[in-house]
Amino acid sequence: MSGGTTGDPNVEEDQSITVSLLSAQRSVPNSTSQVAIVGAKVCPIESLDYEIFENELFKQDWRSQGKLQILQYICMKWLLCFLIGLIVSLVGVCNNLAVENLAGVKFVVTSNMMLESRYGMAFLVFSVSNFVLTLFASIITAFIAPAAAGSGIPEVKAYLNGVDAPGIFSIRTLFVKIIGSISAVSSSLLVGKAGPMVHTGACIASLLGQGGSKKYRLTCKWLRFFKNDRDRRDLVTCGSAAGIAAAFRAPVGGVLFALEEMASWWRSALLWRAFFTTAVVAIVLRAFIDLCLSGKCGLFGTGGLIMFDVYSANISYHLDDVPPVLALGVIGGILGSLYNFLLDKVLRIYTLINEKSIYNKIFLACLISIFTSCLLFGLPWLASCRLCPLDATEACPTIGRSGNYKKFQCPPGYYNDLASLIFNTNDDAIRNLFSKGTDSEFQPSSVLIFFITCFFLSIFSYGVVAPAGLFVPVIVTGASYGRLVGMLVGSRSNLNHGLYAVLGAASFLGGSMRMTVSLCVIILELTNNLLLLPLIMLVLLVSKTVADAFNGNIYDLIMKAKGFPYLETHAEPYMRQLTVGDIVTGPLQLFNGIEKVSNIVHVLRTTKHNGFPVIDEPPLSESPVLFGIILRAHLITLLKMKAFLSTQVPTGIDSLNQFSAEDFAKRGSGNGDKIEDIGLTEEEMEMFIDLHPFTNASPYAVVETMSLAKALILFREVGLRHLLVIPKISLRAPVVGILTRHDFMPEHILGLHPVLVRSRWKRLRIRFPSWGKIF
């Protein structure tokens, strides 16, 4: 079996103990792809089954469902989507409210001290409050729910691909994610809240689907329809769409994000439910905006939910504005891929540090916090004070937290432009950068300093052990770089600098995250101006093309670094040269249609396999015939229920009445029973179980001569967990082996056929690294 252990017995957290086991059917030479590094612990990863599992028991249960049950199912589906939308939007509002008020109070207090020239005291208050907030976020993350660290988007994306990382949807992860994200963002770390919102949305969806947490589960009978991987996956998809919708007030963008970036399988019906979920989010947010605009939300209201709504005026641009926009796209692509490269490297270094001890993690987070505080407070002193413009539409210098003209250390009538950007919340900085009619407000040197700071600070901030998103840092970095380009182009362009900032943000997002339609719609919904559309499309296309020539998208890199066995859509070129038979290895464990209990117990104890072929052998049939495949979880349930026969005689269909489909329903992620917990007497061990009613009699199978590339397409498109391999010549045993997700991982295949490594690289070099993704 894999190199993963079932967890160090000394660790306190239960998610590493309760995780289920790997689904690989045989020993895998190269086990790196199967082990996830969550926090600093090595945990095995379960894979999921999106195929319909059809055994006689489930079929009978399905046939017995009447009008009422089907109506229940439909109602529950839509009710759950409604609840997901409602709860996610409420969380989004609370999140925004808390961040704006926490960070707001901090900046107001500090600014007031600086007005009185108590600079030392101001720095102390600023850095200590940041330190405390970061410490709090990192302590709860490290000790309570390590799975809540980071953005969460890679984990959810992997889940939707069929990789169930341990603990990502537990209730403690949810709470830590929400609270940790609020304190991390409030602590002026350069981290975003969109990624954590996506994870929060997915978490809420998963918990709602399984009816609360595994411990405090509500026993809602109506939810029994959702105790399978397929329905849970659909809910999680809707949840992640709701997350983006709530974070950016971008309902259409949220649906498209879930579709383009998150989901590995997609149906048109799901589009509609995701759309419904985000519509609920949009309407609830709209109601809260009405409420907050009337000033009932404290410091919140001018910022936060009302995103960067700064472009209601008409913009005119012509074809001669295209060259600078193209340049913006090219540079954005290069910077984006550089960003991905550096982030990946820094993350790997951080993992080495974090692996050692839980205190290392917290220490690292504190260090980054202090460093950030020093930079944010120290850098504005480098900028020279600028005279307030006479025609300023708002007070200059601004007294308080928001506004374009921060006073900082400047005398009255002057403002510090770098402080307006850097000594501010990220949302306000973006708003300042995006706003039009501010072409003369910022000096190039300030924007340059701001850009460099953001670029590196966001790389170093992401890996700390706290919930941390990437969207906002990328947007703020891209906006500053875009504004810089706008300054360089100067008056040769019809576009104002704010527009350049928007396009810069788009290009950097495109270069780093490599989405197209969804980013385009999100940016449109953020800036609320459809006239920008052609330019944004252009810039996204160019930056994605350029960046794809260098490396993969940021979430894929993080997934790879975490070791998730993510199944790609496209087959690698060398897979066309192999057949399925070439990668099937190892001894195969089979069961008879009516199997002895002691055999089952022995096989379950000695192997870690998750699925077993069931064969009808000569006493029961003329020749060995493949009957189907049975799951480990179902076998354990059968053993637990002690549904034994005294003789090797098939039972009738009536005997199924003692079972209910619910006993065999899939539980929440990673909390099944274990074979070690089941005690059986000597007598019971000698009895038999009729496996037929519990066996999936319609397993997908391929002939061993099938090309590996085509088997992968089947495996991926239909969403399988096990794929049976049957022999070409019919005289041998009726099944040759089982393929699982891990068998399709390039590491595994190249481990078995090292000669292909050369041809693989040859291919890859021809197409340039990862250009394979383009088509």
Add this chain to the structure above:
Amino acid sequence: MSGGTTGDPNVEEDQSITVSLLSAQRSVPNSTSQVAIVGAKVCPIESLDYEIFENELFKQDWRSQGKLQILQYICMKWLLCFLIGLIVSLVGVCNNLAVENLAGVKFVVTSNMMLESRYGMAFLVFSVSNFVLTLFASIITAFIAPAAAGSGIPEVKAYLNGVDAPGIFSIRTLFVKIIGSISAVSSSLLVGKAGPMVHTGACIASLLGQGGSKKYRLTCKWLRFFKNDRDRRDLVTCGSAAGIAAAFRAPVGGVLFALEEMASWWRSALLWRAFFTTAVVAIVLRAFIDLCLSGKCGLFGTGGLIMFDVYSANISYHLDDVPPVLALGVIGGILGSLYNFLLDKVLRIYTLINEKSIYNKIFLACLISIFTSCLLFGLPWLASCRLCPLDATEACPTIGRSGNYKKFQCPPGYYNDLASLIFNTNDDAIRNLFSKGTDSEFQPSSVLIFFITCFFLSIFSYGVVAPAGLFVPVIVTGASYGRLVGMLVGSRSNLNHGLYAVLGAASFLGGSMRMTVSLCVIILELTNNLLLLPLIMLVLLVSKTVADAFNGNIYDLIMKAKGFPYLETHAEPYMRQLTVGDIVTGPLQLFNGIEKVSNIVHVLRTTKHNGFPVIDEPPLSESPVLFGIILRAHLITLLKMKAFLSTQVPTGIDSLNQFSAEDFAKRGSGNGDKIEDIGLTEEEMEMFIDLHPFTNASPYAVVETMSLAKALILFREVGLRHLLVIPKISLRAPVVGILTRHDFMPEHILGLHPVLVRSRWKRLRIRFPSWGKIF
């Protein structure tokens, strides 16, 4: 074989003669699903193969491809997308320009005559010009390209599902579609131009991919990579996205439309290429708008390309506006499903009329044209003249073609509100309905008359033998009904009547076309106001939900009426009760690995099958072994090339050098060689062919005990044309049968198992008609 014949030998058009044959492997009891009624002729429909066809020859060709070929392929892919975008946008511009100028001149001339009170003459000019334009459109459609009639969206949607209706992508269809659409829309028929634009885009994409038409094909070597169904399908998807983008100036909406409504398979990479295509469209359109705004486009410029850009101002609405919006959604859903129901019935009656003779078709079109002219000219006399408002922002009454205040028969200083709507181009009518600050401009009675006229006229106009879209009629009908609701709600609402018109259009679109995200984005891009988003989402969700309770979406109904064997995503409930073995019937034709020429010729002549299993039998192997599947087209090519062996001895790999993959490449739709055209001598008939190198050795297969529902999922998700059925017990022949698309059609299955009909209806009644689509 199916009930379809290969075409009446007396017809002139070659597309009905050159069509390829049905892919069914055996006789199908119920053949209604396999025959399309295109125009009035019965033509067999070919199905397409989206699976990768892997035989030794193709593999070797693929292996021999170097750096250069792969680069060529990538470049061609993007170049083709660029060309599609460019050409489609140019066609879109020309289309708009022509319509605006033709219809504009007509209205200006008529209005001038009416100014001089020459009403009789005005009616004559109006109706005769309409008559001539309609006659022209229907004559070219009926005689040159019957496949160009109607919207074309159902045909393209069916193509992307794998159904190749004859002649839909020929060059003459393209020309007739463009010219016919211009004259039909200019002739004041209530038909749209968006549907024809989608078909035009798909047609351009398909023709570009195959390098021009089949007759005048450019022999471009670079295009050889695109001579397969998969790449052509991708291009057609991009083309249909470009069509919507060009028709509505909605690039993001176009991509989403292609994704949500058109495509049956979708990959993330395709999203990007479709996005690129529509970005090209957006940029080219933008350039032309710049050009036309400077007044160089004749009467064109104020209308047409600049869609209903009437909402740049801020709109405020609150939660108490939600009830009327909900009501709008419910009524829109009911009206939409009624619309679909009536349209379907009228289409079936029209088909009966049109079937009889080609002159019937033209007569029907002329009748509709005269009827339309009478209504458009007659109805405004019913409306009373209204005093021009004193604060009107434009001249009142309007002299000329455009504008809100048509004079019609009214005295100076007065205007006819019904004429402003009805005696106008559809685009201008929509613009008038959508515009804000016009709450007192229209009387309820006029809007009611307009609504009823549009509702029924559009139903009667769609089926005429001319290119005719549904989008614009549905929008104009929906807008008038929305405005009516706005008037009823009156001052109790914060929303103005123009906004109600927008929401009404959305609800009617949702009720009739049943899209969500794409319609939402298209409406946003049309009206250019993102603040409407939550309301539009709400109205679309409600109207789609209500309408889905009654019937299916309009395009699916049309596809069903045309008899396309469209493969649905979801399996019908009764399919879970059947196994694959239950529907495999009829004698199976097999070939030996090395087969006698006379046998091949005999089988090809006596059957219409499109794929044949290849078996290695005892002389060549120990026991009968399934080697793979070979296509009829490849067999014919082999016979044509006379690649024969004198003895039954396998050839080496070297013999492949005499073949090139290009000989076996898929041609354009429906123009393969026929077995009857190949002449062979007696001597040649006694020779052998080694089929191994040309056989797909990796066919997808299922065991006969596989549940039908799961086989359908495999068939649908992987995009197959043939699915082999292998026996459960290994002692029998290595293959039991072949499943094709037609075997999965409900009509076929229920024909074989009539007992299921009852259970099927039971299920459907429980879930309400077609509620199965909801999930």
